[in-house]
Amino acid sequence: MSDAREAMLGRIRRALRRGPLDEAATAPLAARLKEHKRNLIPQRAVALDHRGQVALFAAMAEGVNATVARVSAADEVPGAVADYLSRLNLPARLVMAPDPALEAIPWSARPLLEIRKGRAEDGDAAGVTACFAAVAETGTLMLHSGPESPTRNNFLPDTHIVVLRSQQVVASYEDGFDQLRRKFARQEGGAALPRTVNFITGPSRTADIEQKIELGAHGPRRLHIVLIDDDDGQA
Amino acid sequence: MIPTSHAFKENVRHALGDANLQKAMTNLRAGFVERRALMISRLPEWEDLRDQAVAIKKHTLANLDFYLETFEQNVLANGGKVHWCRDAAEANAAVLAICRELGAKTVTKGKSMIGEEMAVNDHLEANGIVPVETDLGEYIIQIRHEGPSHIIAPAIHLVKEQVADSFRATHTTLDPRRPLDDARQMCDEARAVLRQKFLEADVGITGANFLIAETGSSIIVTNEGNGDLTQTLPRAHIVLASLEKVVPTLEDAATILRLLARSATGQEFSAYTTISTGPRRAADPDGPGQYHVVLLDNGRSALLGTEFEDMLRCIRCAACLNHCPVYEAVGGKSYGWVYPGPMGSVLTPSLLGIEEAGNLPNASTFCGRCESVCPMKIPLPNMMRHWREREFARHLSPASSRWGVAAWAFLATRPRLYHAAADAAAFVLGFFGKARGRFRTLPLAAGWTDTRDMPAPQGKSFHRLWAARDRS
Numbered sequence: 001m002s003d004a005r006e007a008m009l010g011r012i013r014r015a016l017r018r019g020p021l022d023e024a025a026t027a028p029l030a031a032r033l034k035e036h037k038r039n040l041i042p043q044r045a046v047a048l049d050h051r052g053q054v055a056l057f058a059a060m061a062e063g064v065n066a067t068v069a070r071v072s073a074a075d076e077v078p079g080a081v082a083d084y085l086s087r088l089n090l091p092a093r094l095v096m097a098p099d100p101a102l103e104a105i106p107w108s109a110r111p112l113l114e115i116r117k118g119r120a121e122d123g124d125a126a127g128v129t130a131c132f133a134a135v136a137e138t139g140t141l142m143l144h145s146g147p148e149s150p151t152r153n154n155f156l157p158d159t160h161i162v163v164l165r166s167q168q169v170v171a172s173y174e175d176g177f178d179q180l181r182r183k184f185a186r187q188e189g190g191a192a193l194p195r196t197v198n199f200i201t202g203p204s205r206t207a208d209i210e211q212k213i214e215l216g217a218h219g220p221r222r223l224h225i226v227l228i229d230d231d232d233g234q235a
Numbered sequence: 236m237i238p239t240s241h242a243f244k245e246n247v248r249h250a251l252g253d254a255n256l257q258k259a260m261t262n263l264r265a266g267f268v269e270r271r272a273l274m275i276s277r278l279p280e281w282e283d284l285r286d287q288a289v290a291i292k293k294h295t296l297a298n299l300d301f302y303l304e305t306f307e308q309n310v311l312a313n314g315g316k317v318h319w320c321r322d323a324a325e326a327n328a329a330v331l332a333i334c335r336e337l338g339a340k341t342v343t344k345g346k347s348m349i350g351e352e353m354a355v356n357d358h359l360e361a362n363g364i365v366p367v368e369t370d371l372g373e374y375i376i377q378i379r380h381e382g383p384s385h386i387i388a389p390a391i392h393l394v395k396e397q398v399a400d401s402f403r404a405t406h407t408t409l410d411p412r413r414p415l416d417d418a419r420q421m422c423d424e425a426r427a428v429l430r431q432k433f434l435e436a437d438v439g440i441t442g443a444n445f446l447i448a449e450t451g452s453s454i455i456v457t458n459e460g461n462g463d464l465t466q467t468l469p470r471a472h473i474v475l476a477s478l479e480k481v482v483p484t485l486e487d488a489a490t491i492l493r494l495l496a497r498s499a500t501g502q503e504f505s506a507y508t509t510i511s512t513g514p515r516r517a518a519d520p521d522g523p524g525q526y527h528v529v530l531l532d533n534g535r536s537a538l539l540g541t542e543f544e545d546m547l548r549c550i551r552c553a554a555c556l557n558h559c560p561v562y563e564a565v566g567g568k569s570y571g572w573v574y575p576g577p578m579g580s581v582l583t584p585s586l587l588g589i590e591e592a593g594n595l596p597n598a599s600t601f602c603g604r605c606e607s608v609c610p611m612k613i614p615l616p617n618m619m620r621h622w623r624e625r626e627f628a629r630h631l632s633p634a635s636s637r638w639g640v641a642a643w644a645f646l647a648t649r650p651r652l653y654h655a656a657a658d659a660a661a662f663v664l665g666f667f668g669k670a671r672g673r674f675r676t677l678p679l680a681a682g683w684t685d686t687r688d689m690p691a692p693q694g695k696s697f698h699r700l701w702a703a704r705d706r707s
Contacts, residue, residue, distance in 0.1 A: 015539035211266030219460020
């Protein structure tokens with residue numbers, strides 16, 4: 001349908017009362033893209049030190065019905081996960097994303113936790129994933145797809161447990177974009193971004209029936225964040 | 236959907252007498268208006284963010300050809316495809332061709348206003364493919380065979396009893412005696428029914444809140460997670476987007492995202508904001524094998540460079556609907572097509588023509604709330620005024636109102652005559668209305684007196700009182 005393409009571009013140019021942009025005109029536009037300058041970022045998170053940002057992240061996440069459990073080291077994660085499931089009377093069964101960050105956790109310390117590693121399927125009631133970053137400004141988790149992190153694991157299970165290290169907390173979405181760009185720019189000839197980047201702010205919800213908010217519309221009913229406090233105290 | 240915008244007055248009569256609708260519309264205020272105000276009060280940078288967002292969109296529209304071409308290049312570089320479509324027919328043909336090539340039988344859909352505009356469901360169904368809406372509100376109106384009444388809460392015109400009736404009529408394999416008294420039960424039922432559809436679907440169709448030129452990505456914003464299951468599980472992801480959705484960079488999208496959820500649902504950020512870039516990568520364990528962007532014009536390029544260009548900044552947050560006294564009173568379906576409320580009153584005449592939709596820009600009190608809450612500062616009342624002027628110039632408005640305006644204009648441009656007429660009217664109406672203080676009926680004014688009394692003038696005209704005040 002290249003006819004349509006030329007026709008649409010032609011209409012746009014006629015409406016703008018000009019022809020195709022020449023190089024002198026496109027150079028600053030291309031530079032703007034390359035520079036991808038930040039616009040105004042609210043002070044809410046950027047004005048805080050990193051400890052403050054971690055605290056803000058937790059408070060904002062709890063404000064949108066996520067739950068946060070703080071632990072001081074990775075080897076406390078299995079216990080925190082087991083306790084969370086048992087407190088809600090949920091079966092001690094998990095599907096775990098095949099992520100090295102999760103594999104490093106000593107799950108065998110809790111032998112009653114039944115863990116299947118891989119892609120979530122229908123019927124997996126609870127799943128655990130790692131994440132890429134967390135945005136303090138709105139209590140938002142940032143995850144992306146890849147061999148170690150299937151996207152469906154973020155959506156199919158009723159209960160989504162996310163293991164987050166406090167060092168992963170950033171102030172703004174823009175900080176997250178920069179980290180993504182750094183990670184994916186390294187891949188030779190690859191795309192600028194992974195197939196999917198999920199910003200997740202609380203569990204799934206809907207208000208489509210009489211504006212009454214119900215959690216767990218299609219995605220997880222519960223979002224539980226296990227926060228490993230690995231901050232070394234630097235600002 | 237077949238537009239009934241020309242029958243606006245008839246639609247309104249029906250809506251005002253619809254007890255369910257009137258009850259349902261009372262949810263608007265607590266659901267949207269109050270939560271929005273609270274969220275904005277927590278963000279001191281709100282006004283500056285609005286100004287920056289407007290500047291981003293203006294810059295993009297002035298260079299729209301460049302950003303669309305760049306977007307396409309980057310989609311191609313990531314292994315996706317862009318389908319340029321002048322109108323809904325071309326877009327429907329593109330979607331069908333993709334589905335046919337994959338041998339698709341069922342398609343899941345995230346909520347898309349472009350999909351509504353294209354009536355893509357009708358087109359797929361007519362060609363033997365089953366489309367399933369997965370946003371709860373869209374699913375409800377799909378099984379009821381009706382159109383949306385709100386651009387982000389499509390079933391806001393319904394009360395829960397109507398939803399329960401529709402679920403019972405549709406989910407016939409479930410126990411007919413099951414309780415369906417509250418929203419929780421209905422959400423759970425829809426979740427279970429639609430989960431199977433997600434798993435079975437061959438193709439997933441979503442809309443787009445943004446297209447990112449820099450990366451060739453599309454972004455959707457949802458709360459239910461349906462848009463994510465829709466695009467992750469099937470073999471292909473089709474994005475329906477109109478051409479003004481493009482912005483230059485992720486940073487530009489972030490600025491507008493800070494306005495979107497707060498304006499729309501009164502949330503700091505929606506539950507799910509998802510950036511999709513191309514098809515799944517070779518080593519990815521899931522994700523769609525194909526990524527298509529259906530890029531639709533459908534009359535938008537004709538708005539560029541006109542007095543309606545500002546409308547192309549619209550991010551479909553629905554704040555203007557939620558704050559409109561007319562929308563609140565008559566509901567979205569009165570507007571007769573896909574886009575209701577103030578933004579619809581401007582956009583629908585642009586897309587369907589003033590002959591079909593000339594009533595809509597007249598359905599406004601010009602109170603100005605829509606413009607004041609619009610995160611993108613779109614001068615909606617002004618643009619409705621432009622439509623009224625065009626309608627008047629093309630002799631499309633009714634003869635009675637044309638005569639009325641002509642008579643008023645004659646008087647208003649002749650101050651002496653105007654004052655004499657005003658004095659006479661104040662005297663005559665004051666004399667006859669003295670006893671009661673008000674009129675139940677007046678000749679030529681049934682439109683007023685049918686629904687309320689007209690107060691009788693007391694004493695002199697405003698101009699006379701003002702002049703007397705100045706003298707003293």
